[in-house]
Amino acid sequence: MADEFPFEISPMFEGERVRKDGMYVELAGPKSKGFELVKSVEMDEIEDGKFTLIGPDLSEMEEGSRHPIAMIYRIAGELVEQDLEAIVERRNHDFQNYIQGVMHLNQRYDIWIRVSKDAMKKGLNSFEQIAKATMMLFKNELPFIEKIEATYITDLAGVEKELDGAIATYTARDERTRDLHDEDVDVFYGCTLCQSFAPTNVCVVTPDRISLCGAINWFDGRAAAKVDPEGPQFAIEKGEVIDAEGGEYSGVNALAKSLSNGEYDRIKLHSFFEYPHTSCGCFEVVGFYIPEVDGIGWVDRDFMGTAPNGLPFSTMAGQTGGGKQIVGFLGIGINYFRSPKFIEVDGGWDRVVWMPKLLKDKVLADIPKDIVDKVATEEDASDLESLKAFLKEKNHPILERWVEEEEDEAVEETATAAPTMQMPMMAAGAPMAMPAGSGGSGVKIILKNAKVSIDRVIIKKSE
Numbered sequence: 001m002a003d004e005f006p007f008e009i010s011p012m013f014e015g016e017r018v019r020k021d022g023m024y025v026e027l028a029g030p031k032s033k034g035f036e037l038v039k040s041v042e043m044d045e046i047e048d049g050k051f052t053l054i055g056p057d058l059s060e061m062e063e064g065s066r067h068p069i070a071m072i073y074r075i076a077g078e079l080v081e082q083d084l085e086a087i088v089e090r091r092n093h094d095f096q097n098y099i100q101g102v103m104h105l106n107q108r109y110d111i112w113i114r115v116s117k118d119a120m121k122k123g124l125n126s127f128e129q130i131a132k133a134t135m136m137l138f139k140n141e142l143p144f145i146e147k148i149e150a151t152y153i154t155d156l157a158g159v160e161k162e163l164d165g166a167i168a169t170y171t172a173r174d175e176r177t178r179d180l181h182d183e184d185v186d187v188f189y190g191c192t193l194c195q196s197f198a199p200t201n202v203c204v205v206t207p208d209r210i211s212l213c214g215a216i217n218w219f220d221g222r223a224a225a226k227v228d229p230e231g232p233q234f235a236i237e238k239g240e241v242i243d244a245e246g247g248e249y250s251g252v253n254a255l256a257k258s259l260s261n262g263e264y265d266r267i268k269l270h271s272f273f274e275y276p277h278t279s280c281g282c283f284e285v286v287g288f289y290i291p292e293v294d295g296i297g298w299v300d301r302d303f304m305g306t307a308p309n310g311l312p313f314s315t316m317a318g319q320t321g322g323g324k325q326i327v328g329f330l331g332i333g334i335n336y337f338r339s340p341k342f343i344e345v346d347g348g349w350d351r352v353v354w355m356p357k358l359l360k361d362k363v364l365a366d367i368p369k370d371i372v373d374k375v376a377t378e379e380d381a382s383d384l385e386s387l388k389a390f391l392k393e394k395n396h397p398i399l400e401r402w403v404e405e406e407e408d409e410a411v412e413e414t415a416t417a418a419p420t421m422q423m424p425m426m427a428a429g430a431p432m433a434m435p436a437g438s439g440g441s442g443v444k445i446i447l448k449n450a451k452v453s454i455d456r457v458i459i460k461k462s463e
Helices: 082-097 117-121 127-141 156-175 218-227 250-259 313-320 334-338 357-362 384-394 398-415
Strands: 023-028 034-040 051-054 065-067 069-076 102-105 112-116 147-153 187-191 203-205 233-237 241-243 285-290 295-300 329-332 352-354
Touching: 023 034, 023 117, 034 082, 034 156, 051 127, 069 082, 069 127, 069 156, 082 102, 082 127, 082 156, 082 218, 112 117, 127 147, 147 156, 187 218, 187 250, 203 218, 218 233, 233 250, 285 313, 295 313, 295 357, 313 329, 329 334, 352 384, 384 398
Parallel strands: 023 065, 034 069, 051 147, 295 352
Antiparallel strands: 023 112, 069 147, 102 112, 187 203, 187 233, 285 295, 285 329
């Protein structure tokens, strides 16, 4: 695309993975710090195309090393406004993945970048080359940007100095949707930025549900669709309300079928178990079902330990991502915790039993007061037994579900004593008991939160 760069630039490189064995250097990610930020300014405040580096350059970094990074872009133009900052910022993910040998993941303060050995051998030896290519793409793809300059920081002290201000900017953006809700609007917004990594992902942004990456709220989607109608953010007519509590709309379902190439035709925006929202891979948090307590835990990228189910974030993220609808796992943006519709149909906060302390502290003000002390962290429970003990001690609302299940199981135990064999008709997801034969003690099978299709059941007496 541009002869002045020692690498190819093309959308064909989106989705390219730089594995550890082929990596020259890693920037930010789960074991370091970093962020990306776009700020709108007046035309006379910046010099178009200017690049500033604070800290060591690529050529000064050792092979296999890890470094922090902050990428700050300032943009100006007659049509540039503050509402566009988040949209332009999110496109950094797109454009840096156009660069052969560069892998960019996630967003905001969760960015993770790798530069390949092959790219370094071909002449990629400076962040200025990456920044210049990215700025060129910004101006080519988003013509409302008339001037742009970039500052990259690879010095830890410098990154930390700017990080608090960046987080304050992200927070201010998110606050705009506090008093706006799904029922107040006729249009939602979709985003396809992550489809290079998750081809069937269908990201739906509503006033009550921020994008999975946490970078785009409803106002951001509206601004993007306005200035770039052919871009990756676009309007979705809600259509008819199919399930108000679960958040199912005919317009969203039609979009899901179209964007997923027919793989999904139903999405419930506020449901954890039934037709859940697809999960891309850039999500900030993973929710996971814990059947042993019938509750839901949440874990974020910053948590380096293992959850009570014995799994770290990375393992659960691998299970969750890829643009799939996974019953039992769900990717979300952190700001969704603040939504009054947060997994409403599945019990909301009364269903939450565990989350890392740092994550809990981030959303502490938005957790209902009657549940806040009953949600365990790694300081309270590190495995299933300690989690059960904590929930009992705190009299968590989830205990009411345990009582209901015990009553259901008592009914099922009674059913096993029936002398005749009969397969009852069942609703999807209902517990099922297999009655015993007349002479034995019986076998009980309980299926929970399952969709079952049975053509034939054959039961033989063991010899």
